Amino acid sequence: MRALRVTDDTAGPGGVRLADVPEPGEDALVVRVRAAGVGFPDLLMSHGRFQIRQPVPFTLGWEAAGEVVHAPAGSAFAPGDRVVTLSFGAHAEQVAAVPEATFALPAGLSDEQAAALPLNYLTAYAALRRRGRLQAGETVLVHGAAGGTGTAAVQVAKALGARVLAVVSTPEKAETARAAGADEAFPASGDWRAQVLEAGGADVAFDPVGGDRFADTLRCMNAEGRVVVVGFADGAIPTVAVNRLLLRNVDVCGCTWSVLATTPTGLADAAAELSRMVVAGAVTPLVGATYALEDGPRALRDLEQRRARGKAVLVA
Numbered sequence: 001m002r003a004l005r006v007t008d009d010t011a012g013p014g015g016v017r018l019a020d021v022p023e024p025g026e027d028a029l030v031v032r033v034r035a036a037g038v039g040f041p042d043l044l045m046s047h048g049r050f051q052i053r054q055p056v057p058f059t060l061g062w063e064a065a066g067e068v069v070h071a072p073a074g075s076a077f078a079p080g081d082r083v084v085t086l087s088f089g090a091h092a093e094q095v096a097a098v099p100e101a102t103f104a105l106p107a108g109l110s111d112e113q114a115a116a117l118p119l120n121y122l123t124a125y126a127a128l129r130r131r132g133r134l135q136a137g138e139t140v141l142v143h144g145a146a147g148g149t150g151t152a153a154v155q156v157a158k159a160l161g162a163r164v165l166a167v168v169s170t171p172e173k174a175e176t177a178r179a180a181g182a183d184e185a186f187p188a189s190g191d192w193r194a195q196v197l198e199a200g201g202a203d204v205a206f207d208p209v210g211g212d213r214f215a216d217t218l219r220c221m222n223a224e225g226r227v228v229v230v231g232f233a234d235g236a237i238p239t240v241a242v243n244r245l246l247l248r249n250v251d252v253c254g255c256t257w258s259v260l261a262t263t264p265t266g267l268a269d270a271a272a273e274l275s276r277m278v279v280a281g282a283v284t285p286l287v288g289a290t291y292a293l294e295d296g297p298r299a300l301r302d303l304e305q306r307r308a309r310g311k312a313v314l315v316a
């Protein structure tokens with residue numbers, strides 16, 4: 001089968017090649033990939049800068065939507081089931097899916113929309129609900145709000161009954177953040193801190209960007225606010241002057257989606273909750289550009305050059 005392989009993880013998207021690789025073994029839960037999400041973690045892996053460094057060559061991709069082509073004996077799935085999966089190696093024609101991270105595809109979503117769900121929406125849910133302890137009626141500040149995790153956070157926050165203030169770099173991205181459901185969108189190059197404060201401050205901040213803006217994020221948190229660190233798309237990892245946390249009792253915490261997997265049913269419970277949000281019409285992933293599998297390196301470059309809006313998706 002064809003797969004997108006990182007052959008040189010010092011070369012970024014330039015080291016990613018389409019290659020023929022063996023299909024997953026018959027002992028695995030095998031999913032034929034109809035659509036696969038492309039996210040910043042894929043870009044970081046192509047540069048050898050992700051937290052977990054894989055030996056090269058390896059197949060990229062963390063998430064896919066498609067149908068089961070083979071299910072081992074005793075599996076909860078059967079051939080033909082339409083599923084989404086959070087499983088590594090998804091930028092290929094088939095993926096060996098992790099059963100505990102594979103779920104029925106929510107009704108009403110296309111394969112492209114569903115492929116945007118697993119990584120970003122589980123991350124947004126974990127960050128806002130679990131780590132950020134978000135309550136209905138609170139205000140959430142979302143950085144990078146037109147990106148993959150950003151649009152997911154906007155939608156999950158709205159579905160949980162929050163008001164959303166978005167920070168984005170261009171007017172087009174402001175449109176995307178509003179289309180995702182943001183109540184306000186402020187330019188990253190302007191005085192967004194003043195605008196957030198004028199809008200009443202933030203109770204929870206969702207930050208997949210990092211860099212210089214972190215100090216200003218702390219300055220616009222309300223009393224007992226929670227800043228959730230999700231990633232560093234800016235490239236720079238901020239440091240915290242902890243005196244800023246004291247006066248207003250602000251928490252800073254990190255989040256990866258894997259926090260959901262620390263209990264036996266955590267991932268399934270979160271997926272079920274997201275599915276309910278989809279069915280209720282509160283969550284509809286915003287697919288940006290779509291690409292053929294062989295154009296994966298172009299998708300990675302679009303993320304790297306900050307051009308992507310919504311979720312980049314590879315389609316079969």
Ligand SMILES: NC(=O)c1ccc[n+]([C@@H]2O[C@H](COP(=O)([O-])OP(=O)(O)OC[C@H]3O[C@@H](n4cnc5c(N)ncnc54)[C@H](OP(=O)(O)O)[C@@H]3O)[C@@H](O)[C@H]2O)c1
Nearest residue numbers: 039040144147148149168169208231232233234255256257
């Ligand atoms: N913790 C987890 O479990 C988890 C899961 C998924 C992803 N992540 C991390 O979250 C971060 C965002 O991932 P993503 O897939 O949402 O990426 P994305 O779709 O590319 O969105 C990232 C956003 O960051 C902003 N940005 C600011 N400076 C940037 C720069 N120098 N280059 C590129 N973008 C920049 C851009 O928004 P503006 O142009 O509007 O500023 C962009 O829309 C990454 O660090 C990723 O590794 C973490």
